[in-house]
Amino acid sequence: MGDILALHVHGYRVGLDTKDPDANINFVSHAHTDHMSGIRKNADIICSQITKELAEVRSKRKINAVGMPECMSMLNAGHMLGARQLYIESEGLGCSIVYTGDYLIQRSSTSEPIEIRNVDVLLMDSTYPFANIVFDDREETITSIERYIQYKSKIGCVVFGAYSAGKAQELISICNGIGIDPVVDGKIARVTEIYNAHGYRLSFQESDANSSDFGSSAMIVSLSSLDYMKAQASNRGKQVFTAVATGFAKTMRFNTDIQFALSDHADLEQALDYISQAAPKFIYTYGQNAATMAKNLKAHGHRAQEFDVRSSAVGTHLMLANNAGPLLE
Ligand SMILES: [Zn+2]
Structure with a gap:
């Protein structure tokens, strides 16, 4: 603005x-x-x-x-x-x-x-x-995200790029709903702690992006780190699928494996x-x-x-x- x-x-x-x-x-x-x-x-x-x-x-x-x-x-x-x-x-x-x-x-x-x-x-x-531009029912979009994570987690890790505040916490909640505690970066962890202090029960693992071994089924990192994470993963020979979940998925093509139109x-x-x-x-x-x-x-x-x-x-x-x-x- x-x-x-x-x-x-x-x-x-x-x-x-x-x-x-x-x-x-x-x-x-x-x-x-x-x-x-x-x-x-x-x-x-x-x-x-x-x-x-x-x-x-x-x-x-x-x-x-x-x-x-x-x-x-x-x-x-x-x-x-x-x-x-x-x-x-x-x-x-x-x-x-x-x-x-x-x-x-x-x-x-x-x-x-x-x-x-x-x-x-x-x-x-x-x-x-x-x-x-018409957004689908959020429940439908969330179900698609859940299915994608469940499917890809059999062979690798899904890494989401997301705003550290708001979208990242919703993605943690979606992962928790299918029994996954996603790995998140420090920025997202600090914000999520405030959510939890206000009654939410979001469960996550915190990891320094540099030391991550991509061992979890899902990771959520700041949007700006997504390309870096992708490079890190391929250097280590890991199967990683990159994703975003944003309303702009309706209007823009992101450089990720998949994009979900989950808008706030x-x-x-x-x-x-x-x-x-x-x-x-x-x-x-x-x-x-x-x-x-x-x-x-x-x-x-x-x-x-x-x-x-x-x-x-x-x-x-x-x-x-x-x-x-x-x-x-
Ligand atoms: Zn906003």
Whole structure:
């Protein structure tokens, strides 16, 4: 998220998962690095307790978490453990606002189920705005992953490249479900310990990638180590099958033996489902595909517009939206 995304509410400037030098407070929706740029020296942060713990381990910085202003609260986002949406009830603006951050409608076994509340104005993530990208039921995808590991483990080891936080823990959970304690690298192990401190029972073996003998049926390493691991394995004459499990498997070809489209985001159909439950009067889309998302939401009869990141007069935009003014066309 390179662009600045911020809201003016009750005299606050609230940075939303963004590096905004003028923000009074910074909302960090979850502990993925592309959403953690609000974390900097002396910055006041609002986030969930779990995100604070995960982000501190990942960023190796102390986070100055402050209390939530009275007009704000958080809703589960479903995307990964600790992920939250920001709900703002603004008397000043005369409307309620939800900023979704990354969100997942389908259920993941390693995150809290999403909460959707009625809202006037929705600031909606646009990662997958395309009608032709449709995610399968997660259970089906998970079953495919289980079968693949079981089949390949008879002759070798399956090595997954995954985000250290979120996807790696879900893959550990999938492996545990078929009786395997996967080998993970140190980064993933530290994050998983926080999951376990919050009630999960994820079972894994930790190994330094350099000393790994590929003896386990499954390994999970950071995405950036996957090529290195592949080379290590072939140097040692081991049968290794590389894999990724990400929604981008629908749009990109990865240099792995197999790719599974296990996404922690909503597809367009699921975004529309969110909208029908939240019933917003107006939707602002943000992110790389914001323009496409706004266009597709309009085609489905919704009032939607790409969030104008260059405008600092966000409050004015929202007031106009709420009063069904000329911005609504
Ligand atoms: Zn994320």
